Amino acid sequence: MAYETLIAVDALKDMLASGSDVLVFDCEFELGAPDKGAEIYAKGHIPGARYAHLDEDLASPPDGENGRHPLPARVALVAWLRSQGLRKQQQVVAYDSNGGAWAARLWWLLRWLGHAPVAVLDGGKPAWMDAGLPLETGSPQPSASGDFEPGEPLVPTPVNAADVLANIETQDARVLDARDPSRFAGNPNPLDPVAGHIPGARNHFFRDNLGPDGRFRPADELAEAFTAVLGDEPAILQCGSGVTACHNALAMAVAGLPAGRLYPGSWSEWIADPARPVATGSE
Incomplete structure (x- = not known):
């Protein structure tokens, strides 16, 4: 079963426990303190989760006229996702500790790249912890680059x-x-x-x-x-x-x-x- 909007904590727990092909991203971030999200991630995240930095990974540099978080270049985003191990049609789950405020950006970006099986963890990290599920520390690295290829967008064309x-x-x-x-x-x-x-x-x-x-x-x-x-x-x-x-x-x-x-x-x-x-x- 592919998840394309939300996924419940129990469903993600079962996928991880069974060794299902799922790639998890921690999107923790704090406006005004751009390094804090990575620090929180390093202190404890869902096992196996990679870190997605809003400023560095999910946006391109602002130039003063294009807003604080311009869309990343598609080629750069694809390269980063491959470096994180993303494979074609692999289930992706994104989460944060802020009700999905930052995770939803990764959800939209992946759909912009034509990747359908992407969902936000409903309730995020707090719901995972409330369920008594474990966290891990450190920064897990992918064993190999992924073979993800972008496709036709699954979201309408953005406006300017x-x-x-x-x-x-x-x-x-x-x-x-x-x-x-x-x-x-x-x-x-x-x-x-x-x-x-x-x-x-x-x-x-x-x-x-x-x-x-x-x-x-x-x-x-x-x-x-x-x-x-x-x-x-x-x-x-x-x-x-x-x-x-x-x-x-x-x-x-x-x-x-x-x-x-x-x-x-x-x-x-x-x-x-x-x-x-x-x-x-x-x-």
């Missing part, structure tokens, strides 16, 4: 700033902002040199995809929540830097809704050009 600007007039799609409501409304925040949101956008905070236990809400609840803000409009997914927008993409996939198009540059790219319009307020 020009597309989003044009959409303000055409309203062909609804921009859905995954940031918290305070940032969306325009309240001061150290992550946002310019506060506010893209005109016409709606807000769906990515953490609202999760229940009190840190696991994703049931599919019907997610579908109802997204439909309430999108109606039947297609979505453009954005956030601060194109990362937690992938969490909304994952939640929409869990809900069985049509996939939205990611705006990778997101708010951090949008505000790099002062000519681009900015709105404030909760609507």
Whole structure:
């Protein structure tokens, strides 16, 4: 059985125990402390997990105009995945300790490369630990390079700033902002040199995809929540830097809704050009 959205702790435990062909990635990260995720990983991670660094592995270097976490070049991402041992059609599981906020980025990137069997561990590392399952230390290395080859994307083509600007007039799609409501409304925040949101956008905070236990809400609840803000409009997914927008993409996939198009540059790219319009307020 292939997992393409979420995988439960018990299912991953059974796969690892049976020696199933699964590659696990720890995506631990902390904004403002980019080295801390690797430090946490080294102190304890799911056995066999490789570390995926958001800045170094799951993004390309920003140039001041393309947002904080630009998409990596496809060729560079493929090379890194092979170096981690990824093979064709191998099941991938990504996790973190932040409700899937960072793991969802790897989920989206692999689907962008045409790799279907990739899932986020529901509840992440906290759920694994709550189940009394072991962690290991150190940094396991692959025994050999993988033979992964990219295919046709399984996600819609991403949009750029020009597309989003044009959409303000055409309203062909609804921009859905995954940031918290305070940032969306325009309240001061150290992550946002310019506060506010893209005109016409709606807000769906990515953490609202999760229940009190840190696991994703049931599919019907997610579908109802997204439909309430999108109606039947297609979505453009954005956030601060194109990362937690992938969490909304994952939640929409869990809900069985049509996939939205990611705006990778997101708010951090949008505000790099002062000519681009900015709105404030909760609507």
